[in-house]
Amino acid sequence: MGYLLDVCGRSCPNKRKRALFAGLLILTLFRLWLSSAQTMRCIPLMGYDDMLFLVHAVNIAHGHWLGAYDQNTLVKGVFYPLFIAANHYIGLPLLLTQQLLFVFACAVSIRAIAPFVRNPLILAVCYVVFLFNPGRYTSMATTRVIRDFVCGSCTLLAVSCMAAMYIRLFAQKSIRMVWPVLMGLSFAGAWLTREDSAWVLPFLVVVTVLCLVLVILRRKEAAAPQTIAVLVLPFLIFGACNALVAGANAFAYGIFITNEYAEPNFLNAYSALGRIDTGKTIPRVTVTKAARMQAYAVSPAFRELQPYLDGETPGTLFTWNLRNAVAAAGYYKSPAAASAYYKRLATELNDAFAKGELKSYPNSISLGMLSPWRSQYLLPTLNATLAGIRYNITFRDCSPYPEPSDPFPAGIALYQAMTYDIANLDSTPYFTDPGKLPPTTGGEGVTMENGPSLYQKASSLTGKRIGILHRFTELYQVCFPVLFALAVLCYAYLTIRLILTLRRKQNGIIVPPG
Known part of the structure; x- marks a missing residue:
């Protein structure tokens, strides 16, 4: 300050x-x-x-x-x-x-x-x-x-x-x-x-x-x-x-690295799995079950993981499943052992690509954790980009109302001991988002539940404070789209003015200040 x-x-x-x-x-x-x-x-x-x-x-x-x-x-x-x-x-x-x-x-x-x-x-x-x-x-x-x-x-x-x-x-x-x-x-x-x-x-x-x-x-x-x-x-x-x-x-x-997602052998093995072309893709699934079956057939190293991998895993969750499977196979006793396994896996898969035993996506390039670009990604990428812009402009789905914790008592104790914060243990939120309340709920959109909450003795002032934050959210949701539009117009105006000023200077015209 x-x-x-x-x-x-x-x-x-x-x-x-x-x-x-x-x-x-x-x-x-x-x-x-x-x-x-x-x-x-x-x-x-x-x-x-x-x-x-x-x-x-x-x-x-x-x-x-x-x-x-x-x-x-x-x-x-x-x-x-x-x-x-x-x-x-x-x-x-x-x-x-x-x-x-x-x-x-x-x-x-x-x-x-x-x-x-x-x-x-x-x-x-x-x-x-x-x-x-x-x-x-x-x-x-x-x-x-x-x-x-x-x-x-x-x-x-x-x-x-x-x-x-x-x-x-x-x-x-x-x-x-x-x-x-x-x-x-x-x-x-x-x-x-x-x-x-x-x-x-x-x-x-x-x-x-x-x-x-x-x-x-x-x-x-x-x-x-x-x-x-x-x-x-x-x-x-x-x-x-x-x-x-x-x-x-x-x-x-024993490994000089800040993060194992940047470890070269792991990246090579993961990118090799991601570029297996089976002729059929599943949205949001980088390594499909069909791709894994083909990898099992050509890679003895990957075949060791077959008992631990199952189903179609969406998004980046497959990276966790892959690492868990490698650990279950006994290769995470040390970073060196894990790196050696991933090097062997990458070598076997890349050799299979070279021999034509595996088909790779055309013009695929290994870019770390990113799967090879496919034409099917274009529309979802545009939609996701627009959704992200819309979220940042309209603050859609932003809400300050707390949500209940998952029931795991040992974890709750660890949370509260390390953070000095009190966890919300209600089966339903102690202070509920007005947008999620049933029509019969009275008051100003804030309800108090009689559950095993650590906040049962909290004053109604707590709920009112969260309600005030919610009002600020509503204000931003109304004002920010307008302000964003004005900002874009101002940016366009200043850009055009700068271009015209530079052209006038190039032509020897003296532009007065201001």
Whole structure:
């Protein structure tokens, strides 16, 4: 909030400065108070998400790194378990700490654009709009022990810091060391949280290249070395953080890698399975049963897994089933043993392709965990893209109302011990989403159930707080589509104006400022 105080107080009288800061501080505390009414939803999911993060965090907290090695030890990013373990030592509720990280990211993003947006009132409005974004308190993503929320905050921090460096360089201002350091750390945090965080890399690289081009074109010999060093520093910090995690894995398990989904032999084996063409495809199924039957016939290594694989597995769930099958076959005693098995499997399958024993999809290219592109993917990809855009514009299906936990008492105890949050144990939500209530429900859309809930003695104020968050969600659902349309029009107008200005300069026409 100190950043925000400095930004919003710039060029303002002292009284106005204090009043603006006080208002933002009150709104921030109000936002945190509202979201603190949400309850945690505990989902075991066979130890692939919530429980896996918690188990890793427990091991880290007890000094055992990620625990004993098995097929699930190195398949998830390590940053979120580190975050949970650190939060456990701090002693704050996990859901609150995650919201505090988001508040910090919002403040940094406003600070980043301060030289570009001079009006402190506009900056304050932008901060409030960021702060009450319904995607940051929807129960689907924020009331579970999953990494998406922290990854989003780290990504916002990285992009904001990169924007801050670019804006200050473009405005011919010095770049403080805090921006590249924070960018490097937050970029590493996002990268080490999710395996698919590579999508942010092109943006950061492109902006860095543009900054370097600006330095070269301006030919400031004295400042160029320092500026180039500042621009390169985030990537050095990012590399150091990755090397540190890989080194810890090497010390604990004998493999210098941050994540086994990036292990070459595993990727080669998985991509070979994914490009088996049987003449028939099933939507959302990368490796069909028919493809597995053909692989069994040509690969003795894969045939060992036949007793442990069955049915048609949709989506990326097959990767988990594959790793579980390899573990059941006895190959996950160590990373070296697992890697050797996947190398043998990939060699046998690729040899079968070369001999014509297996048919490959035409023009297929191995791209990590991505299956070969097929023409049938075009329409679903477009539909999914449009659905994602629609979700981010309309906040469709966002709801702050908590959902009940799955019944697994041992897991509930672990959740509450590690996170200092109380889990919702009702068979139905204690505070129910108005859109899901039966028509006979009275009141203002909030009901209280008489179930085995730990919140039975909670005051009605808790439900009212969640109701207020729901009202904010409804407000965003109405306003944001209009604001998005206006933003697109403004962007088009500014782009056309920039093009016309450049053409006039090329023709020797002097364009007056403003």
